[in-house]
Amino acid sequence: MSGFAARLAPEVTTLALCWRIVRADGVALGFTTHDRDLVVAGLRHASAPGMLPSAISSGDGLEVDTMEVAGALSAGSITAGDLGSGRYDGASVKVFMVDWAALEAGTLPLARGTLGEVARAASGAGGSFTAELRGPTAAFDALCIEVYSPECRAELGDRRCRVDLAPLTMRAAAIAQDGARLTVGGAGADLDRFAQGRCRAISGDNAGIDARIVSGGAGWIELFEPLPFAVAAGTRLELREGCDKRFATCSGRFANALNFRGEPHVPGGDLLTRFEIG
Incomplete structure (x- = not known):
């Protein structure tokens, strides 16, 4: 100085x-x-x-x-x-x-x-x-206070979730694009396991850009919004499976119930509206 x-x-x-x-x-x-x-x-x-x-x-x-x-x-x-x-x-x-x-x-x-x-x-x-x-x-x-929720507050694979992302991540190739929907090959036939996951382009104009996957099906994935640049056929992609943050999914699919960061059995606000007319 x-x-x-x-x-x-x-x-x-x-x-x-x-x-x-x-x-x-x-x-x-x-x-x-x-x-x-x-x-x-x-x-x-x-x-x-x-x-x-x-x-x-x-x-x-x-x-x-x-x-x-x-x-x-x-x-x-x-x-x-x-x-x-x-x-x-x-x-x-x-x-x-x-x-x-x-x-x-x-x-x-x-x-x-x-x-x-x-x-x-x-x-x-x-x-x-x-x-x-x-x-x-x-x-x-930033607000740092968490609130009760039936869904998990952790992100799949983070330090609180602790699920290993390596076996849940794989490479694929884009075949065609229709707006936010990508037809992909090399990642298996049924891609619904990638719903709520991530898609990252590792080649082409979108290289390095990460997008959220909304849903998947037989050879296709739907992104939350289209990638900013056109996806050419043959573009290499990295796909990571997602989690819907429900306790049943955490326990049954990932065998990770001990690290679930939610309160699935706490009554919600709709408890007050439940009644029977006798």
Whole structure:
């Protein structure tokens, strides 16, 4: 910090802002306000698409710290298709300062968090976008209290469920697409066991995008919504079986009743409406 304080003292400085974005699929991108690319910590930080941050402020309270980043859509970095498909949803971001004349001096961290709402500007605005960066204190906005429910509150395969997902996950290939319905081969004849599961494309334009499976049948699966890009025949898919979160399914299908995270025998709100007319 003291080294950067000395670099801020002159009337003319050689400082630049940088930010590193890491998407959920592991892709890392770097950008800088400098007029040329900078290589920081082994990652090239591009001077395009000219991203500009809003004022950065932080405090010692529990208020949610947010800032905005504005930029231009570029085919070589951030594209309209990637934004629309949700590839940047929840991506981690680090904002820091560097001395572009002495990169060996290290970095000065300024802010970190995750990308919140990402919005594209109107078509007449030159293909630009704005993104909200939510700081670590944004986690305090989440409700952490669980309520009683007859269905399980865990997700299949998480640390509370503990079901091994390896035998429940398999590879398949897309044969045809009809909206949100995909005809697939290589995963067996009856695919109803994948209902409430997940489908992840591992090739093609949708590579890395994960979608929820609503239902399945004889050689087909129905997604909650169509994948953002057209699914070509031969696209490789990773299918993971799902769970309807009922106790009978947990016990009978997965033999996992000990880890069931629900209250199947607690009376529901409809108990008060049950009566007989004698």
